[in-house]
Amino acid sequence: MTQSFRIENGGLINRDKKISFKFNGKNFFGYEGDTLASALIANGVHLIGRSFKYHRPRGFFGAGVDEPYAIVQLYRNGETEPNIKATEQELFQGLEAKSINCWPSVNFDVGAINNLLKMFLPAGFYYKTFMWPKSFWYKIYEPFIRKAAGLGTASIKHDKERYEHKYEYCDLLITGSGPSGLASAYSAAKNGAKVILAEDKSRFGGTLLTSEVNIGNQSGKDWADSIISELKEMPNVTVKNRSQVFGYYDHNMLVMSERISDHLPKTKKFHPKQRLWYIRAKEVLISSGSIERPIVFGNNDTPGVMLSSAAKEYMKVYGVLVGRKPLVFTNNDSGYETAIEFKKNGIDPIILDTRKEPQSEIIEEAKSMNIDIKNSYVVVAAKGYKKVKSADIAKISDDKEELGLIENIDCDCICVSGFWTPTIHLASQSGNKTKFNEDIDAFVPGISKQNEKTLGAANGIYTLEETLIDSFEKGNLLSKKITNNDNKISFPNVVEKKSTVHDKFWCVPLPKGKNYKRFLDFQNDVAVSDIEIALKEGYRSIEHVKRYTTLGMATDQGKTSNLNGLQLVSKIENKVVPSVGHTTFRPPYSPISIGAIVGREVGKHSKPTRKSPMHSWHEKNNAVFVDAGVWLRPRYYKRGNENLFEASKREAKNVRKNVGVCDVTTLGKIDIKGPDAAELLNRVYTNAWLKLPVGKARYGVMLREDGIVMDDGTTTRISENHYHMTTTTAQAANVLSHLEYYLQIVWPELNVNVVSTTEQWAGAAIAGPKSRDVLKKLFPLVDVSNEGLPFMGYVESELFGAKARIFRISFSGELAYEVNVESDNGNFMWEKILEVGEEFEIQPYGTEALSTLRIEMGHVAGSELDGRTIPYDNSLEGLVSKKKDFIGKRSLSRKAFIAEDRQKIVGVVPLDKKTSIPEGSHLVEDSRAPMPNPKIGYISASCWSVEYDNPFSLAILKDGKNMIGKKLYVMSPLKNKVIPVEVVSSHYVDPKGERVRS
Amino acid sequence: MLHIKCPHCGMRSQNEFSYGGDATVKRPELGKEISDQDWNNFVYNRKSLRGKHWELWQHLSGCRQWIKIQRDTATHEIFKTLKANEEIS
Structure with missing residues (x-):
């Protein structure tokens, strides 16, 4: 293919660098600096996709972010991305793109039958038609609709690209590098303010790149270039292109997405694909410009109908003609600028101006160039299917109601200008209540809510001189407030052609007997008739009209359609536009990739990973790890071909028979110091703490104010005013915050300090009948006899020179000790324990064996203390003091908590002593009762008892205290299991607790 | 994201804080x-205010x-921050 629509000279592309790319499997060439859209148009490709609902042919409508049609499936470096705007995608060597929403091909599309059936697809069609029968929705209607409608296809592969997040603070954030952005950035930068200037496109300058103006005796583009290069040299200024500020959030936080690699064939090594900037700005200057809006007429979605500003941009920036026989349809002077540009490139355009006798400098220039101008003329309808071939045009009466005789003229494109809509998204997101400006028929920002000001075209100021004066001043003023500098800038001489007022005309009436589709929203195929139906059916709020008709939805978010939609609603409703109001502008301004939002927090980086000091030993010794909150803990240590079940059974058995050692570093540890420490514990725990002697540990349960158990653990009195509290691994952070809350807010009079020491101590639990033998070897100087170090005793000593704390506490129910050393000595301790324990057949055990041991013993853990149980439910009522008050005590007298048949923990054994019981299963009395079968309890934890070699579970059962010996059924619909079971005591092994005291 | 003035540390981002009722x-x-009734009011019953809220x-x-x-629960505007031991006025 040749670039037959490329103009010989001109444009900002690099003609020395040819770039090859593929579209729908065909090879094409473009130049460096092209977008996919400009390169395709240069090659004469005007059909790019099919529309969402009717599958009508789609071409190009704009040249940037407002594009509703030209969205493609992009292929880059082995990955694919859906819904990329061809008008935004920069061309790179080897780019591949395909049309979307068409099958089998864009030229012959089966779904186009919808276009013939369009009388059956009015507004709300899906809502009305697919309502009944209900069961058809999931199986038939939804899959059909999803297949027929819809845009690109998301990749299901893992995205191997890297995305980054960056946090930044600045004095001024300026969003957009058109005339207002450049002028304000320049004066703020000269005052020494820290400025970030963000430009969405690859080129800086905005409209200065396409307008015929002169600033300080330079062309607009040259002036922009000189300002940008000066700004880039200033250390207090960050200038970013390909960076879109897409959201304005609370307290002047804005988010910007920087597309770092999307314009390259492949992301450079160590570079991210995109970077999301979270910017906290002291002041924000919104210089986002304006977007041209279309005039509505018959078949105005035919490929070849496009915005007049886009046609001009394709010529001036990319050196591309959008057609050779252009028709310019305008209600203002902007259309003339496009026509003049055509004429300069040797093309004869025809201007249809809805105005009767407009006069201005620009119009004079067009006339002097002998451009054919037809006043009081409109395009009634575009003709042609896959491309505009001609247009039906007619004179229109002064009141814009009556059409004259319809004439048909040849043309290959229709460039439309219906005046300009300020881009007020960011201002509106900041909380600014927008107001309607009658002069420009559009909304502009009202009174600032946060520290934001809107400049230039985004604020409805359409002359360059006024824009520059205002922007220089605002930039200076706001930066002066921050830096106290006041460097005046000499205002450059501005030359621009004066224009005259626009015509408020926006929609061409239908000629008699014709029923053309007149589209408002081009991406969602929403026509004038759809809005009319919605209003007839009683939809009034513009938000409802939007959702019923899909006006202004999808990837372009109605950037070219919203205002015309409002015009129509207000006309039918006989209201003024401001009283109809606009729909809410929500971030993002235009689509951003999910990867950018997630950033680097994916996979294992989605949360921090905490490892104990003994982690590398576990790794070297075949530990299989499990996530315990953010900790990684050994679940079991694999020997040979063992599986989880076999290994954990071996480890647990060895604890019961010999001795085992378990890494318990992850337990929460809180250091508590102060003269009122005992009083704090007495208020926090349910049992009594005032008389605990130094050198003793005590088990305690703490409640929330609502009486529910919050956590349990042992606390040891290290010295007179010094305690060491342990918490469960999961609740460590919550318990610390809980203590801090009561100390700082509720009882500030208590003289106590708390601090987390979880990471300062490494812990090893040594458990089993031979644990005392191991301890003797570890601490030869300590009297570890039952008298010297009794159950719940505590001593300090040295472990081969390392400072150590020894607690005689047990979670396994065996004779057991817990040794703590400073974290740096953790691995040393661990290796010493295994070394001296070898002769006693010591084995390390993981969390699976740990669970088995505690379940058999009926010791409660996280699965019982699950935020739904009180002390009684866990058979911990013996630890609830009747004498003193404590946190949550008052709630324990609630009616449900003292009910006779209150739930209580029990043990459950399958009658066949073989079938494992799934955790979470329900307990019922009659397995064959009709559904819903009333549940009387649930399985909280299950294990294979190593003591009795059969399955054993803990359960929370209604009226548990009277249920021992009862036969019930465990039901697990999830696992399709019904298991007859017997209820037993929760203390399945050693019910009297003799072993821990032995 | 809110920008909160900690009376001890100065302006910090919301993600450093947790809400406490x-x-x-x-x-x-x-x-x-x-x-x-009084106990239930303390444990459970809270007003869901629109507007200024301590x-x-x-x-x-x-x-x-x-x-x-x-x-302000509607606009997120922050009017004042106090240390734990300072009385709400």
Whole structure:
């Protein structure tokens, strides 16, 4: 293919660098600096996709972010991305793109039958038609609709690209590098303010790149270039292109997405694909410009109908003609600028101006160039299917109601200008209540809510001189407030052609007997008739009209359609536009990739990973790890071909028979110091703490104010005013915050300090009948006899020179000790324990064996203390003091908590002593009762008892205290299991607790 | 994301803090008789105000101090922040 629509000279592309790319499997060439859209148009490709609902042919409508049609499936470096705007995608060597929403091909599309059936697809069609029968929705209607409608296809592969997040603070954030952005950035930068200037496109300058103006005796583009290069040299200024500020959030936080690699064939090594900037700005200057809006007429979605500003941009920036026989349809002077540009490139355009006798400098220039101008003329309808071939045009009466005789003229494109809509998204997101400006028929920002000001075209100021004066001043003023500098800038001489007022005309009436589709929203195929139906059916709020008709939805978010939609609603409703109001502008301004939002927090980086000091030993010794909150803990240590079940059974058995050692570093540890420490514990725990002697540990349960158990653990009195509290691994952070809350807010009079020491101590639990033998070897100087170090005793000593704390506490129910050393000595301790324990057949055990041991013993853990149980439910009522008050005590007298048949923990054994019981299963009395079968309890934890070699579970059962010996059924619909079971005591092994005291 | 002035550390981002509920709720004194209604009001019943609201936050990833913040629940505007021991006025 040749670039037959490329103009010989001109444009900002690099003609020395040819770039090859593929579209729908065909090879094409473009130049460096092209977008996919400009390169395709240069090659004469005007059909790019099919529309969402009717599958009508789609071409190009704009040249940037407002594009509703030209969205493609992009292929880059082995990955694919859906819904990329061809008008935004920069061309790179080897780019591949395909049309979307068409099958089998864009030229012959089966779904186009919808276009013939369009009388059956009015507004709300899906809502009305697919309502009944209900069961058809999931199986038939939804899959059909999803297949027929819809845009690109998301990749299901893992995205191997890297995305980054960056946090930044600045004095001024300026969003957009058109005339207002450049002028304000320049004066703020000269005052020494820290400025970030963000430009969405690859080129800086905005409209200065396409307008015929002169600033300080330079062309607009040259002036922009000189300002940008000066700004880039200033250390207090960050200038970013390909960076879109897409959201304005609370307290002047804005988010910007920087597309770092999307314009390259492949992301450079160590570079991210995109970077999301979270910017906290002291002041924000919104210089986002304006977007041209279309005039509505018959078949105005035919490929070849496009915005007049886009046609001009394709010529001036990319050196591309959008057609050779252009028709310019305008209600203002902007259309003339496009026509003049055509004429300069040797093309004869025809201007249809809805105005009767407009006069201005620009119009004079067009006339002097002998451009054919037809006043009081409109395009009634575009003709042609896959491309505009001609247009039906007619004179229109002064009141814009009556059409004259319809004439048909040849043309290959229709460039439309219906005046300009300020881009007020960011201002509106900041909380600014927008107001309607009658002069420009559009909304502009009202009174600032946060520290934001809107400049230039985004604020409805359409002359360059006024824009520059205002922007220089605002930039200076706001930066002066921050830096106290006041460097005046000499205002450059501005030359621009004066224009005259626009015509408020926006929609061409239908000629008699014709029923053309007149589209408002081009991406969602929403026509004038759809809005009319919605209003007839009683939809009034513009938000409802939007959702019923899909006006202004999808990837372009109605950037070219919203205002015309409002015009129509207000006309039918006989209201003024401001009283109809606009729909809410929500971030993002235009689509951003999910990867950018997630950033680097994916996979294992989605949360921090905490490892104990003994982690590398576990790794070297075949530990299989499990996530315990953010900790990684050994679940079991694999020997040979063992599986989880076999290994954990071996480890647990060895604890019961010999001795085992378990890494318990992850337990929460809180250091508590102060003269009122005992009083704090007495208020926090349910049992009594005032008389605990130094050198003793005590088990305690703490409640929330609502009486529910919050956590349990042992606390040891290290010295007179010094305690060491342990918490469960999961609740460590919550318990610390809980203590801090009561100390700082509720009882500030208590003289106590708390601090987390979880990471300062490494812990090893040594458990089993031979644990005392191991301890003797570890601490030869300590009297570890039952008298010297009794159950719940505590001593300090040295472990081969390392400072150590020894607690005689047990979670396994065996004779057991817990040794703590400073974290740096953790691995040393661990290796010493295994070394001296070898002769006693010591084995390390993981969390699976740990669970088995505690379940058999009926010791409660996280699965019982699950935020739904009180002390009684866990058979911990013996630890609830009747004498003193404590946190949550008052709630324990609630009616449900003292009910006779209150739930209580029990043990459950399958009658066949073989079938494992799934955790979470329900307990019922009659397995064959009709559904819903009333549940009387649930399985909280299950294990294979190593003591009795059969399955054993803990359960929370209604009226548990009277249920021992009862036969019930465990039901697990999830696992399709019904298991007859017997209820037993929760203390399945050693019910009297003799072993821990032995 | 809110920008919160910790009275101890200065302006910090919201993700350093955690929310802690109504700052005007007073815990009943320990060991004092209290009616079911009053206790329920303390534990459960909260007003869901639109507008100015005194609330507790903890500067979790900072100084770990609990602080009091007067915030507009509709606009997120923050009017005042106080240390735990400063009285709401």
